[in-house]
Amino acid sequence: GDDQLTSGTWQFFKTDKAGNKALVKEWVFEKNQFSRKVIHIDGDTISFKLSVVAENDSLLEGVELNEDYLTIVDLKASLENQKLPEKYRNEYRIRDLFFSALKKFNSADSTFSPVLKNSIAPKIYTKILRFPYTDEEEETLKELQAKTKDAEKAIRKIKNDPQINLARISTQEVAFYISVLNAIERNFLMPNREIVKHYKSGNLAYINREKFLDNRLNQSLVELDVMTVFNNDTTTGKYSLREINADNKGDSFENLGNLAEDILSEIGLLRDSIDIYIEEIKREENLSEIEGLLIEKYESVNQLNDSLIGKAHRQLGGFDANKAIDEFIEETLKNYSNIKSTEEKMDEVEQALECLNEVEELIYAVQKAPENSFTIRDAYTKKVFNPYTFTEMEEKAKPSIYKSFETVLMPAVMGNLQNLKCNKISAYTENFDNLFEGMIEILKRGDTNKEERKVKRTKDASKTADILGLKMSF
Secondary structure, X not given: OOOEEOOEEEEEEXXXXXXXXXXXXEEEEEOOEEEEEEEEEOOEEEEEEOXXXXXXXXXXEEEEXXXXXXXXXXXXXXXXXXXXXXXXXHHOOOOOHHHHHHHHHHHHHHHHOOOOOOOOOOOEEEEEEEOOOOHHHHHHHHHHHHHHHHHHHHHXXXXXXXXXXXXXXXXXXXXXXXXXXXHHHHHHHHHHHHHHHHHHHOHHHHOOHHHHHHHHOOOOXXXXXXXXXXXXXXXXXXXXXXXXXXXXXXXXXXXXXXXXXXXXXXXXXXXXXXXXXXXXXOOOHHHHHHHHHHHHHHXXXXXXXXXXXXXXHHHHHOOOHHHHHHHHHHHHHHHHHXXXXXXXXXXXHHHHHHHHHHHHHHHHHHHOHHHHHHHHHHHHEEEXXXXXXXXXXXXXXXXXXXXXXXXXXXXXXXXXXXXXXXXXXXXXXXXXXXXXXXXXHHXXXXXXXXXXXXXXXXXXXXHHHHHHOOOXXX
């Protein structure tokens, strides 16, 4: 029950099924500080050393030996034992069965506390050196935190810009610069986030910060390896950093502040380089405005397609109508994006916008198709009395015409969605109204025996429409 302070050597054994014990690891405490961990494996003895030597600016503090403390020990061990084989550094972290045992004590404590003493699980304390931040370090770390957020925000703004997203599809240079931003995130912002994380958690105050920063900062990089995916092709290249100074001679904290500022400047230069290509593509203000409308229409038509076209249309057409329309929408924007010259884009942008407008009208027409098909089915279905069974039966009026509607015309009208072209969409949209209105009109006709005989002999949609007098396009 009494709290304890770490000292001496703690040994941990593993017992096999036969009851044989084998020494697995040892924790060594010097002056109540965790100074070394020894691991015994496969006949090898591996030692992890931790510095316990006080320095002029260090403070020796007592802390509870728990998971938070062991996170700090992990950091110290990784910094001071970098030449150990990766196998041992990965497989044998400081956390081990000792804390599982404490959790079991705590479980028992929570179960029996009403009849026993308040706590039977002892708290273990140890000592550790803390290195207080100087005012300059505090200022630099706060600056790093703010500038890392600014850099992340700047990159996010670039990547979320719809004009840049359009340009990266059509312009290899823009795709390359976006890949450079990804490389900057990997090589600079990710290490910075780790530094900020350990600063905010307090861990950074207990480790050798100079060594930690030296291991995290890629301040010696003068160029980045960049992998770019463009038009389904992957290329590798180099990008020479223009703002990040590899010749900084100050201490790690001074370099940290300089590097954070340099990263922001480098991102600014990349944005400027991207903007040059954007302006080359969109030299005319009118073109930029219409392209903005095109992007808005592209997004709204995609949403409309997803919300209105679904399972009922798949059943009606025998294929995924939503996917067919979606692929055409994507192809339309991609074809426009692949146009290189501004002059040609100015010729094509309004046609692309009009095409998507017509797709929107087509979607509304397709949406109503299942309901209208049910209406036609009900209209052509009549009930007759069967004198043999004394029951009512359903039979189709003008059965060969209805069968042509169901097996020839309707599948063909829906099938057009699998072969969409901008100059055909308006006619394909009219097909739906012309078919449904025409079928109601045919039902009202008097003698259609001639048409009924003819449609029986053809499975061709165009011929069937001509026989029935329907204005349709296939």
